[in-house]
Amino acid sequence: MHLAAPEQLRAERRWTVSNTATSIRAATMGLGFAWYPEDSIRSELESGALKPLPREGAER
Secondary structure, three states, X not given: OOOOOHHHOOOOOOXXXXXXXXXXXXXXXXXXXXXXXXXXXXXHHHHOOOOOXXXXXXXX
16 A cells, blocks of 8 residues: 655645544545545445555555
8 A cells, every 4th residue: 555645745725624534534525635544444445435645655
């Protein structure tokens, strides 16, 4: 899995939400990107609802 580092991605607008579930739902709806513990989004990754962002030079 390749993950993007925060300094590599820029966003003109930011959303602040009160809990992780809301943030994950917003990301699955295509409303942006975020960093999550992999265990928190395992089912979304497996289903394809979320995809890891590529990070140049970083492999796991």
